[in-house]
Amino acid sequence: MISAVHFKDFKALRSTAVRLEPFNLLIGPSGSGKTSLIEALLRLRYLAGQAPAPGPASALAFLNGPQIEFHFHPPFENVRVTLGCQADELSCHRLRVDHPPGLAGARQWAELRTQLHGIRAYLLDHQAMGAPVLRSAGTELATNASNLAAVLAQRAQQAPVAFAHLVADFCRIMPEFSGLDFRGVGEGHVELRAALRDSPEHLSCENLSQGTLYLLAILTLAHDPQPPTLLCLEEADRGVHPRLLREVRDALYRLSYPVATETTRPVVQVIATTHSPYLLDLFRDHPSEIVLAHKQGNAATFERLSERPDILELMRETNLGDLWYSGILGGIPGD
Amino acid sequence: MRAPEAMKLALLSESPADEAAISILVGYVLGAPFTRVQPTLRARGWPSVEQVLPAILRHLHFNTEADGLIVVVDSDDSVVHTPQHEAPAYHHPGCRICRLRTVFRRTLKNLPLNAAHPAPATSAHPRIRRERVLRAVGLAVPAMEAWYLCGRDTSITEAAWTQGQAAGRVPYTRSELKWRVYGTERPTLPHEIKRAVQEVTRHQGDLLRLEHDFPQGFGSLARDLRSWRAESGH
Numbered sequence A: 001m002i003s004a005v006h007f008k009d010f011k012a013l014r015s016t017a018v019r020l021e022p023f024n025l026l027i028g029p030s031g032s033g034k035t036s037l038i039e040a041l042l043r044l045r046y047l048a049g050q051a052p053a054p055g056p057a058s059a060l061a062f063l064n065g066p067q068i069e070f071h072f073h074p075p076f077e078n079v080r081v082t083l084g085c086q087a088d089e090l091s092c093h094r095l096r097v098d099h100p101p102g103l104a105g106a107r108q109w110a111e112l113r114t115q116l117h118g119i120r121a122y123l124l125d126h127q128a129m130g131a132p133v134l135r136s137a138g139t140e141l142a143t144n145a146s147n148l149a150a151v152l153a154q155r156a157q158q159a160p161v162a163f164a165h166l167v168a169d170f171c172r173i174m175p176e177f178s179g180l181d182f183r184g185v186g187e188g189h190v191e192l193r194a195a196l197r198d199s200p201e202h203l204s205c206e207n208l209s210q211g212t213l214y215l216l217a218i219l220t221l222a223h224d225p226q227p228p229t230l231l232c233l234e235e236a237d238r239g240v241h242p243r244l245l246r247e248v249r250d251a252l253y254r255l256s257y258p259v260a261t262e263t264t265r266p267v268v269q270v271i272a273t274t275h276s277p278y279l280l281d282l283f284r285d286h287p288s289e290i291v292l293a294h295k296q297g298n299a300a301t302f303e304r305l306s307e308r309p310d311i312l313e314l315m316r317e318t319n320l321g322d323l324w325y326s327g328i329l330g331g332i333p334g335d
Numbered sequence B: 001m002r003a004p005e006a007m008k009l010a011l012l013s014e015s016p017a018d019e020a021a022i023s024i025l026v027g028y029v030l031g032a033p034f035t036r037v038q039p040t041l042r043a044r045g046w047p048s049v050e051q052v053l054p055a056i057l058r059h060l061h062f063n064t065e066a067d068g069l070i071v072v073v074d075s076d077d078s079v080v081h082t083p084q085h086e087a088p089a090y091h092h093p094g095c096r097i098c099r100l101r102t103v104f105r106r107t108l109k110n111l112p113l114n115a116a117h118p119a120p121a122t123s124a125h126p127r128i129r130r131e132r133v134l135r136a137v138g139l140a141v142p143a144m145e146a147w148y149l150c151g152r153d154t155s156i157t158e159a160a161w162t163q164g165q166a167a168g169r170v171p172y173t174r175s176e177l178k179w180r181v182y183g184t185e186r187p188t189l190p191h192e193i194k195r196a197v198q199e200v201t202r203h204q205g206d207l208l209r210l211e212h213d214f215p216q217g218f219g220s221l222a223r224d225l226r227s228w229r230a231e232s233g234h
Helices: A034-048 A059-063 A102-116 A124-131 A150-160 A161-172 A209-222 A242-256 A277-281 A311-317 A320-326 B015-030 B048-063 B096-110 B145-148 B158-167 B175-182 B189-201 B207-211 B218-233
Strands: A002-010 A011-018 A023-027 A067-072 A082-084 A094-098 A119-122 A177-184 A189-196 A201-203 A230-233 A269-274 A290-296 A299-306 B007-013 B035-036 B069-074 B134-140
Touching: A011 A034, A023 A034, A023 A242, A023 B134, A034 A067, A034 A082, A034 A102, A034 A119, A034 A230, A034 A269, A034 B035, A082 A124, A124 A209, A150 A161, A150 A189, A150 A209, A150 B015, A161 A177, A161 A209, A161 A242, A177 A277, A177 B035, A177 B048, A209 A230, A242 A269, A242 B189, A277 A299, A277 A320, A277 B015, A277 B207, A311 A320, A320 B207, B007 B015, B007 B048, B015 B035, B015 B069, B015 B134, B015 B145, B015 B189, B048 B069, B048 B096, B069 B096, B145 B175, B145 B189, B175 B189, B207 B218
Parallel strands: A011 A299, A023 A269, A023 A290, A119 A230, A230 A269, B007 B035, B007 B069, B069 B134
Antiparallel strands: A002 A011, A002 A067, A067 A082, A082 A094, A177 A189, A189 A201, A290 A299
């Protein structure tokens, strides 16, 4: 959906741009702009939901504060959205839309707005996931996945095939479990439980490990019959054993490349962040999916790994994770 | 009379799919069942395989009953092993088979023979029956997917690859091989394992084609494995 984002004076992103693919893995040190990109996308979703200010994007030129400009893939390639504000304002809270004139252009923008409304960002929280939750809170996974139990309970009822696929994937990846079920825990609350294989025992959500819960949340997103249009996932590797990171990658690819996994859903654009060289190793065949976030002093810039002219030569010598850790790719903390 | 005990083998590869395929092929070459040393070993691709191999050999030697270790890596763009590399004391620094064999030789040379030096008191297996861990090294040229396509696509051979390398224009890429095997460049792990197993199972009972089309990469592995019969008495 989004083809590129250009930043001017937005937090540490003073003057940089990032081209976006269906799948994007952002790597870089803290403060290098990874989360700022996600914030910008959430800001876009929010402001696109409001009534846009009239006039062309160039009208924002009078604003001397931060600006974020969004470009889109076809069929929205002729639409441009700019967020901006005055220098003394705290955040980009004004939105201008530049689209082709006439009814056709207005329709394009209306359709794009609907898609922008589907942008979601997740920073999973295992403690929040562990607690029982109101059964009625299961329409859509919350930002921290705190309503995981309610979402899965609802999916088990309303989309049993998708739920069965999710459970099959979960039990394949975590063979110590044989299934998932739900238990009512008073006043409309529901608790998620995982059945232990070869045992009558069930582990309640609060007793599942951090990594198990994160994996379950990622699978919940990957098997969502009505997924977001754009999904941001912070620290995609968190809590997951390095040997299981391939499963995390596959789950996210399932969203970005639905044909590859024999599903018929529309493409979900994915933006994930990581600090794991092990996860990075898994993108050796697709360096175009990696975005390096560089930090120099107080300024940060983005660079797509495939734009480095020497990347194929470098990858002949060693794996991507070690290349990143060594510092020769950049995207590392300052000394 | 008791049947001979199955060999205990360790396998070092780059992915669970490679592991599934190699395990089947090893069984076909040995012609006998074997058991796998647990936990399974895994490397993060070249050069991690070379870096982690000494520690793995030491671990297998002292802490397990492993009779042998099988290592299979992708050649990627590296120099492909040739019959000239088999000359005594020859070592090609760009050839992954030569390099892995050197690591085996150097590491094993410095480990005591179990018969003369019993395993340390901390060892979980104080009565290890073999003296040294046996070696089997294979090289998938340029990647495991080439082996999977053997017999299906006659244009995919070690010779085609090395001739292409020499001419500066390789006949196919890793991505193209993936497409041909999986129908996508981004297969899921279960799909990758399923296709790997499907394809190598075609070679059951007849490995001649694989040895003919991949005489150095797969041939070396098969020759190493066959030499074990004499060395181990299995």
